[in-house]
Amino acid sequence: MASLMVGVVAYDPKVVLIWEIIRDYAKEKKFDLDYVLFSNYETQVQALLDHKVDLAWNTNVAWLRTKKRAPFAEALLMRDSDVDFTSMFIAHQDSNIQTLEDLKNKRVCFGSGDSAQAFILPAYYLKEQGLEPNRDYTMNRMDSDLGKHGDTGRSEYDILEKLKNNEYDAIALATSTWMRMIELGLSGSSLRPFYKSRGYSHCNFTNITPNASYVNEFVEFMLGMDTQRSDITKMMEMEALSKWVITGEYELQGYNDLESAMKWLNLF
Amino acid sequence: MERQDLFLMNTYVAEHTIRSSSLTQAWLLRLNALLPTLRMGEIFKVTVVQRSVSFEFEGWVQVNRCSLVATSSDLEGFSYLVRKDFESHTLSDEQGFDGRTEPALDVAPKLFGLMPRGAHIENSSPLYAFELSEKEFLWAKNVTRLYEEAKQNQWSADTDIDWAAIPDLDPEIETAICQVMTYLAENEFSALYIPGKFLSKISPYYMELVMFLGTIIYDEARHIEAFSRRANAKKIGLQYSTTATQRSLYSLFIEKDYFKTSFLLHVLGEGTFLDLLDFLIKYAPDPVTKKIVTLAKKDEQRHVNYGLVHVKALVQANPKRIAYLKEAVDSRKVYLDEMNQENELLLSSLAILAGGSDEDGYALGYERVEQLKKRMGENRVRRMIECGFDEETAKEISMSHTANFM
Numbered sequence: 001m002a003s004l005m006v007g008v009v010a011y012d013p014k015v016v017l018i019w020e021i022i023r024d025y026a027k028e029k030k031f032d033l034d035y036v037l038f039s040n041y042e043t044q045v046q047a048l049l050d051h052k053v054d055l056a057w058n059t060n061v062a063w064l065r066t067k068k069r070a071p072f073a074e075a076l077l078m079r080d081s082d083v084d085f086t087s088m089f090i091a092h093q094d095s096n097i098q099t100l101e102d103l104k105n106k107r108v109c110f111g112s113g114d115s116a117q118a119f120i121l122p123a124y125y126l127k128e129q130g131l132e133p134n135r136d137y138t139m140n141r142m143d144s145d146l147g148k149h150g151d152t153g154r155s156e157y158d159i160l161e162k163l164k165n166n167e168y169d170a171i172a173l174a175t176s177t178w179m180r181m182i183e184l185g186l187s188g189s190s191l192r193p194f195y196k197s198r199g200y201s202h203c204n205f206t207n208i209t210p211n212a213s214y215v216n217e218f219v220e221f222m223l224g225m226d227t228q229r230s231d232i233t234k235m236m237e238m239e240a241l242s243k244w245v246i247t248g249e250y251e252l253q254g255y256n257d258l259e260s261a262m263k264w265l266n267l268f
Numbered sequence: 269m270e271r272q273d274l275f276l277m278n279t280y281v282a283e284h285t286i287r288s289s290s291l292t293q294a295w296l297l298r299l300n301a302l303l304p305t306l307r308m309g310e311i312f313k314v315t316v317v318q319r320s321v322s323f324e325f326e327g328w329v330q331v332n333r334c335s336l337v338a339t340s341s342d343l344e345g346f347s348y349l350v351r352k353d354f355e356s357h358t359l360s361d362e363q364g365f366d367g368r369t370e371p372a373l374d375v376a377p378k379l380f381g382l383m384p385r386g387a388h389i390e391n392s393s394p395l396y397a398f399e400l401s402e403k404e405f406l407w408a409k410n411v412t413r414l415y416e417e418a419k420q421n422q423w424s425a426d427t428d429i430d431w432a433a434i435p436d437l438d439p440e441i442e443t444a445i446c447q448v449m450t451y452l453a454e455n456e457f458s459a460l461y462i463p464g465k466f467l468s469k470i471s472p473y474y475m476e477l478v479m480f481l482g483t484i485i486y487d488e489a490r491h492i493e494a495f496s497r498r499a500n501a502k503k504i505g506l507q508y509s510t511t512a513t514q515r516s517l518y519s520l521f522i523e524k525d526y527f528k529t530s531f532l533l534h535v536l537g538e539g540t541f542l543d544l545l546d547f548l549i550k551y552a553p554d555p556v557t558k559k560i561v562t563l564a565k566k567d568e569q570r571h572v573n574y575g576l577v578h579v580k581a582l583v584q585a586n587p588k589r590i591a592y593l594k595e596a597v598d599s600r601k602v603y604l605d606e607m608n609q610e611n612e613l614l615l616s617s618l619a620i621l622a623g624g625s626d627e628d629g630y631a632l633g634y635e636r637v638e639q640l641k642k643r644m645g646e647n648r649v650r651r652m653i654e655c656g657f658d659e660e661t662a663k664e665i666s667m668s669h670t671a672n673f674m
């Protein structure tokens with residue numbers, strides 16, 4: 001039998017290290033698993049739809065695009081850190097911007113157009129408050145690393161610079177990115193988050209062949225990883241998770257906002 | 269989820285109050301550093317005085333895979349109870365190094381880094397794969413005491429030796445001394461390199477041994493220094509290295525087994541050296557040289573004592589290991605027998621020191637060197653018997669031991 005093929009987007013060199021650990025571990029557990037790297041999520045989704053890979057490690061945007069075209073697609077597993085993911089809006093502390101409504105008539109800059117955390121959802125949160133782009137506020141975007149769905153975080157660092165230079169009044173980014181910016185000393189003393197979103201779901205392992213024999217095997221293998229082992233813990237730290245979790249009802253609901261947002265922005 | 273009761277009870281193990289108006293780099297470090305010190309499931313309390321920090325703190329909780337257990341607001345500010353949801357360290361339940369307690373485990377833990385025994389290791393720490401991780405093949409019950417002795421008996425080739433007091437000797441005597449010193453320094457290099465070769469393969473879990481081997485290495489460095497300086501103290505200087513000595517040291521250097529090496533080096537080699545150093549204490553022509561050799565011998569005795577206790581324990585646990593050690597001596601002998609084993613330059617120099625350079629003196633010296641060799645052999649046998657060898661095998665091994673002494 002051929003190996004179970006998992007598609008993964010190479011958004012960073014560490015992706016190879018992560019998947020080499022998983023593959024070695026699978027080999028040890030006599031689970032026949034291999035991975036294929038893609039340069040972007042669009043190609044990966046197409047490969048999944050064409051059954052060139054069995055499973056894909058998808059962003060939320062890639063997951064919803066898959067589901068749109070393969071109605072039986074299912075989300076199997078995610079990292080615990082993919083549940084209740086959040087975004088933030090950041091402004092200058094002295095700017096009198098305290099709420100989303102305060103962005104009326106302001107210049108807002110988002111990250112990449114295919115990043116749920118830095119553009120699609122934050123823009124949608126503004127729309128929910130009745131703020132339409134380029135009518136109620138000026139919408140700008142930095143489309144860095146398109147195709148990676150915001151995984152690289154580059155656009156978020158790019159717009160941070162723009163905010164610091166006062167080119168914009170506010171920016172949107174992932175909370176995790178903001179934490180990293182504080183850690184790196186990039187957050188600056190004059191900048192403040194003034195809004196944190198409700199939680200939403202991020203990545204998942206997507207399957208489009210329901211009842212395929214490998215599904216249970218794969219889920220069991222992933223959930224059964226020995227987290228006491230040095231290599232597994234290392235992999236988990238690189239991939240920023242402490243455990244794999246099954247995508248259940250709650251987690252699936254975490255994609256609803258994004259689905260609405262993508263419809264509104266014609267991103268399907 | 270206002271759950272006042274949780275705040276009232278002692279449910280949390282740590283507490284912080286953030287008064288700054290944002291989550292600063294310093295606070296982020298402090299919070300990040302708190303996590304590894306907590307066990308999975310433990311709860312800590314954080315109060316933010318300024319509401320503006322709430323977004324960032326709640327964000328930190330989510331990004332760091334913790335969960336909010338309860339929140340509450342009061343006059344002080346807004347309080348959170350946060351639970352850590354993952355395990356980051358493997359805790360050692362063993363009492364760490366205190367200079368007294370022995371390592372408890374017979375095999376060093378697989379996950380163990382360059383750290384003292386008793387430290388808690390992070391689960392994602394790399395696996396070092398230290399080849400030497402079995403207590404039986406490393407440990408000697410006197411190793412901690414020997415380390416203490418080593419500390420107390422340090423000496424310095426600068427302050428303990430009065431170099432200016434070396435007299436001008438008869439050139440033939442001085443040459444003999446320089447030849448002996450050259451030979452000694454060669455052997456000291458061997459005694460430095462060999463523990464060094466194994467040191468990096470030993471799990472730091474057996475840290476007392478690692479530290480003791482560290483003292484051996486420094487002892488040997490001091491010996492190299494002192495012997496080289498003695499040779500170069502006067503006009504004559506360092507003399508000849510010989511193929512016989514180098515072949516003997518090489519055959520020891522290439523041995524890959526720690527147990528075999530420990531036996532060959534500490535018991536047979538350095539043991540034999542003790543007799544040689546005694547000989548030199550007796551026949552060295554001047555008090556300064558006598559003192560150098562006396563101080564070096566004290567160090568060597570520690571090295572031999574480690575080997576004796578180490579080998580004895582292994583042999584007692586399984587007497588078949590004697591054959592294993594004999595095999596090491598025999599295969600070394602096969603190599604050594606390819607060429608003349610004796611360092612004649614050394615033996616002749618020893619004879620001059622012990623008797624003199626004139627014909628009668630040299631004959632007497634020669635006789636004394638022959639007696640030294642005999643004594644060396646007897647003492648080797650005695651040491652092996654002390655380690656649990658039967659006399660017959662001990663004699664066979666002693667006969668096969670290198671003619672180069674080390």
Ligand SMILES: [Fe+2]
Nearest residue numbers: 456459488491
């Ligand atoms: Fe020495």
Ligand SMILES: [Fe+2]
Nearest residue numbers: 459538568571
């Ligand atoms: Fe020594």
